[in-house]
Amino acid sequence: MADELERRSGGKLKIQIYPSGQLGSERQCLELLQIGSLDMTKVSAAPLENFSPKTKVLSLPYIFRDEDHAWKVFAGDIGKELLVGAEKYWLRGLCFYDAGSRSFYTKDRPVRTPADLQGLKIRVQNSQTALQMVSTLGGSPTPISFGELYTALQQGVVDGAENNAPSLYTSRHYEVCKYYSIDEHAMVPDVLLIGTNTWNRLSEQEQTWLQEAADASVTEQRKLWKIANQEALDAVIAAGVEIIHPDKKAFSDQVAEIYENYKDQPEIYDLIQRIKAIE
Numbered sequence: 630m631a632d633e634l635e636r637r638s639g640g641k642l643k644i645q646i647y648p649s650g651q652l653g654s655e656r657q658c659l660e661l662l663q664i665g666s667l668d669m670t671k672v673s674a675a676p677l678e679n680f681s682p683k684t685k686v687l688s689l690p691y692i693f694r695d696e697d698h699a700w701k702v703f704a705g706d707i708g709k710e711l712l713v714g715a716e717k718y719w720l721r722g723l724c725f726y727d728a729g730s731r732s733f734y735t736k737d738r739p740v741r742t743p744a745d746l747q748g749l750k751i752r753v754q755n756s757q758t759a760l761q762m763v764s765t766l767g768g769s770p771t772p773i774s775f776g777e778l779y780t781a782l783q784q785g786v787v788d789g790a791e792n793n794a795p796s797l798y799t800s801r802h803y804e805v806c807k808y809y810s811i812d813e814h815a816m817v818p819d820v821l822l823i824g825t826n827t828w829n830r831l832s833e834q835e836q837t838w839l840q841e842a843a844d845a846s847v848t849e850q851r852k853l854w855k856i857a858n859q860e861a862l863d864a865v866i867a868a869g870v871e872i873i874h875p876d877k878k879a880f881s882d883q884v885a886e887i888y889e890n891y892k893d894q895p896e897i898y899d900l901i902q903r904i905k906a907i908e
Contacts, residue, residue: 630846637838644669654774656755663719665826673728674817675756681715686900688758689888690814691881693904696730699816701907707900712820721828723821723843727854730813734797734870735789736782739808741875743767743883752778752790762814763791765884775800782806791815795854798861803870810873812880821846 631644652658652667655676661667663680678685686692693699702708703725712722733740733751740746746768753759753770763770771787775796781787782805789806791814797803821843828836866872891898 630842633845634838634842637842638835642835642838650776654776659720659822662822662824662827665824667824668827669723669821669823671726671819671821673754674725674820675754675759677715677720677820677822678756678758680718680720681711683714683896683900684711684820685756685758686897686904687711688756688815688817689901690762690884691877692901693816696816698907699818702904703818705907707903707907715822716825719825720822721825723823723840724847726819726821726847727851728817728819729793729795729854729858730811731791731793731815731817732809732811732813733789733791734802734806734809736806736808737788739871739873740789740810740812741873742879749788750786752781752787759791759815761887761890762884765887766880767883778802779805793858794861794865795857797870798864803865803868807869808871808873809865810875812875812877814877814880814884 631646634642634644652670653661655670655672656679658667658670659672659677659680662670674684674687678688687702693702708725712724715722733746735749738745740749743766746763746766749768750771751763751768752773753763754775755772760770760772773781773787778787778790779800779802782790782802789808790802792802794809797806797809803809823839831839862872888901891901
């Protein structure tokens with residue numbers, strides 16, 4: 630994206646990248662965006678719901694039937710509404726990135742049914758939706774920052790976590806957790822955001838260049854994600870992780886009640902119905 634933006638703008642706009650949490654946690658980066666101390670950041674949609682409440686719909690368990698359904702939402706009218714809808718909170722979404730599907734990985738026993746989560750402390754993102762999901766499935770949700778999770782798993786602070794395969798692999802959590810149950814309970818995307826302070830400083834032409842570079846980066850990121858996902862699965866299997874493919878229906882049936890809780894939140898409930906209606 631940085632290369633594309635520099636090319637499109639003739640070198641007028643450049644992106645400096647600070648990876649690996651150098652500028653703070655996801656929440657800290659979002660707060661820095663709001664006050665204008667940071668220009669752009671990429672975060673999971675899960676912590677974003679604490680800033681822009683409508684985005685919580687993207688974290689609901691089994692809201693998407695499959696990957697194609699999810700991308701019809703992200704790239705369609707609902708996705709655009711959610712990206713721009715964060716502006717009232719001094720944040721503007723530029724695009725969604727593929728973050729795969731989230732599944733459970735555990736230390737001492739596999740998760741084959743929701744009953745297997747009983748009594749297990751499961752690390753979740755700082756998201757009310759994630760907390761509610763794990764509780765409904767019978768586990769004990771425990772918010773811990775991703776950077777502290779390896780130590781928390783080692784020391785028994787938590788018994789497991791839920792994430793995608795590349796995160797399981799690159800974090801080396803597979804060294805501690807030897808069971809990966811691919812129940813694919815959520816397809817929470819990543820979101821690329823710019824602070825409205827920064828966005829409003831750009832000319833209309835500069836905004837166009839930036840949005841075009843972001844859009845172009847989505848196609849490339851999705852290709853890279855597919856490769857990384859397969860490489861990660863192959864690597865953790867080679868390291869001795871047992872892959873389990875549980876009956877997803879048992880999990881989706883148990884969390885179905887969560888949707889009814891949103892009947893008293895018309896904005897969210899309407900989004901749920903619109904997402905379900907997309908073919």
